[in-house]
Amino acid sequence: MNPRKYLKVYSKFLHTSLASELEYKTNILIDLITAILSLIGSIFLLSIFFQNNGSIGNWKFEEALIIQGIYTILNGITNTWFNPNLSEIVKHIREGTLDFVLLKPIDSQFFISFKKLNPSGFLEIMIGVCLLLFSIRINQIILNLNFLILSLITLICSICILYSLWFFISTTTIWFVKTWNATEVLRSFLYIGRFPLNSFSFSIRIFFSVFIPIAFITTIPSEVFLGISQLWQILLTVIVAIIFLVTSRKFWLFALRFYSSASS
Amino acid sequence: MISNLINRKIFTLLKVQYSNMLEYRVEIALWAISGIIPFFMLNIWTSNGLNESIKISDIMLSRYFVSAFFVRQFSVVWVVFSFEEDSLMGKLSPYLIQPINPFFRYFAQHIAEQITRFPFALIIAIFFFVFNPESIWIPNLDILFLSIISTFLSFLIQFLIQSIVACLCFWTEKASSIERLLFIPTLFLSGLLAPVASFPEYVKSWIFLTPFPYLIDFPANLLSGNETNISGGFSMQIIWILLLFPVFRKIWSAGTKKYTAMGS
Numbered sequence: 001m002n003p004r005k006y007l008k009v010y011s012k013f014l015h016t017s018l019a020s021e022l023e024y025k026t027n028i029l030i031d032l033i034t035a036i037l038s039l040i041g042s043i044f045l046l047s048i049f050f051q052n053n054g055s056i057g058n059w060k061f062e063e064a065l066i067i068q069g070i071y072t073i074l075n076g077i078t079n080t081w082f083n084p085n086l087s088e089i090v091k092h093i094r095e096g097t098l099d100f101v102l103l104k105p106i107d108s109q110f111f112i113s114f115k116k117l118n119p120s121g122f123l124e125i126m127i128g129v130c131l132l133l134f135s136i137r138i139n140q141i142i143l144n145l146n147f148l149i150l151s152l153i154t155l156i157c158s159i160c161i162l163y164s165l166w167f168f169i170s171t172t173t174i175w176f177v178k179t180w181n182a183t184e185v186l187r188s189f190l191y192i193g194r195f196p197l198n199s200f201s202f203s204i205r206i207f208f209s210v211f212i213p214i215a216f217i218t219t220i221p222s223e224v225f226l227g228i229s230q231l232w233q234i235l236l237t238v239i240v241a242i243i244f245l246v247t248s249r250k251f252w253l254f255a256l257r258f259y260s261s262a263s264s
Numbered sequence: 265m266i267s268n269l270i271n272r273k274i275f276t277l278l279k280v281q282y283s284n285m286l287e288y289r290v291e292i293a294l295w296a297i298s299g300i301i302p303f304f305m306l307n308i309w310t311s312n313g314l315n316e317s318i319k320i321s322d323i324m325l326s327r328y329f330v331s332a333f334f335v336r337q338f339s340v341v342w343v344v345f346s347f348e349e350d351s352l353m354g355k356l357s358p359y360l361i362q363p364i365n366p367f368f369r370y371f372a373q374h375i376a377e378q379i380t381r382f383p384f385a386l387i388i389a390i391f392f393f394v395f396n397p398e399s400i401w402i403p404n405l406d407i408l409f410l411s412i413i414s415t416f417l418s419f420l421i422q423f424l425i426q427s428i429v430a431c432l433c434f435w436t437e438k439a440s441s442i443e444r445l446l447f448i449p450t451l452f453l454s455g456l457l458a459p460v461a462s463f464p465e466y467v468k469s470w471i472f473l474t475p476f477p478y479l480i481d482f483p484a485n486l487l488s489g490n491e492t493n494i495s496g497g498f499s500m501q502i503i504w505i506l507l508l509f510p511v512f513r514k515i516w517s518a519g520t521k522k523y524t525a526m527g528s
Binding site: 023026027030033034037038041042044045047048049052053056057071162174176182184185187188190191195199200201 | 275289293294295297298299300301307308309310312314316436438442444445448449451452458459462463464467469486
């Protein structure tokens with residue numbers, strides 16, 4: 001592992017994928033409108049939930065906006081990095097081009113996870129950050145160093161968990177070849193992340209904190225923002241993130257042993 | 265004679281596509297699972313007692329969302345994605361020579377997929393009913409018949425809209441991002457996430473003029489036995505189909521004139 005080499009390679013990746021994506025400029029504009037509309041849609045849905053109720057699952061409307069902000073940021077990250085790269089794995093495996101990736105003198109997981117980049121996701125991240133800043137203001141959250149560090153840690157953990165989930169599902173392609181639809185299942189489950197976990201019934205809450213840890217992805221960072229999270233929750237998030245990262249790495253190396261190229 | 269010929273063509277197409285779809289049972293099962301969002305939404309509504317304010321009982325609301333799940337399952341359209349791939353890869357050229365509009369092929373593909381999907385959708389619904397036995401209901405035959413027709417009409421509307429978007433491929437190459445944009449209002453306004461009855465007044469005043477509530481809300485209300493305007497719903501569905509069909513014909517004939525096969 002030579003960090004400088006990887007940084008250099010990554011800057012090349014950035015350059016090539018930005019150059020190719022900027023060919024489709026109108027696409028980026030349409031994606032931006034899509035991101036804005038989908039945020040308006042979710043806030044509309046939230047406002048329906050709150051129109052006759054002061055709170056759902058002990059979350060007020062203003063507090064639920066924080067979750068929306070974090071969800072939008074994470075969704076932007078998914079659209080920028082995870083989605084364009086990991087859907088490529090399916091193609092690599094079906095067409096047998098994974099051979100070329102494995103032959104390169106660079107870590108295959110790194111290559112597969114960061115090769116591409118979709119710049120329209122950046123705009124979604126920015127929309128999310130704006131919403132987050134707005135909700136910090138209306139919730140009168142006092143910013144201090146302690147808070148900033150904790151929220152940064154939990155957000156990074158969320159990103160790691162999200163990445164591992166995507167990578168995990170994409171890796172299963174090695175056995176099933178066409179897992180394009182499995183990512184759709186994950187996507188629809190992640191949709192739950194738009195709402196506070198407390199607003200669901202107990203059994204669903206258990207499912208989404210143990211099996212698919214969506215609770216850790218959006219609810220816990222939002223609780224950190226509100227200053228109502230316990231220290232053990234933050235520690236647990238860190239541990240879960242590490243477990244997910246390590247397992248997804250191990251799983252990839254394990255799966256590669258079963259890779260038998262195409263047409264051979 | 266002519267209608268007989270068309271019938272035979274469509275029947276053959278259907279048979280071919282059905283056997284094709286049976287190959288991809290796992291994928292279709294996953295597609296079916298990715299449509300379970302209505303159940304999560306139901307969970308939010310009932311766990312927080314949000315439905316009291318819109319005067320729909322828990323049981324009626326759960327029937328509504330089960331119906332919405334079914335309607336969605338049988339009105340999912342992805343023609344734009346298939347068409348975009350075919351037109352980018354140049355596969356469209358041989359289809360254009362055949363003495364039948366290529367969209368019949370996609371149409372048959374969708375119908376065949378729905379037939380394959382049916383058992384999986386049923387299994388998911390049975391799972392739901394096992395945990396919520398009080399929401400089981402048996403609609404009488406004419407209601408069932410009417411709701412199947414209205415679901416099919418909803419499928420037709422979406423198929424026409426997406427075919428129109430797909431024809432934009434002749435001009436822009438990447439029409440799927442326009443489809444993703446159009447999907448957002450469909451998601452939030454069709455009644456998949458919240459029944460239209462719960463929408464605030466300022467939305468209800470214009471929404472019934474758009475095609476959206478007739479995609480999910482109307483068929484689902486019909487099937488679940490919730491209050492709805494049957495004749496009004498059907499006439500709006502038919503009006504939208506009559507409006508969209510000539511648009512599709514026009515854009516199709518303009519597009520095929522513009523078509524230059526890839527690599528020529």
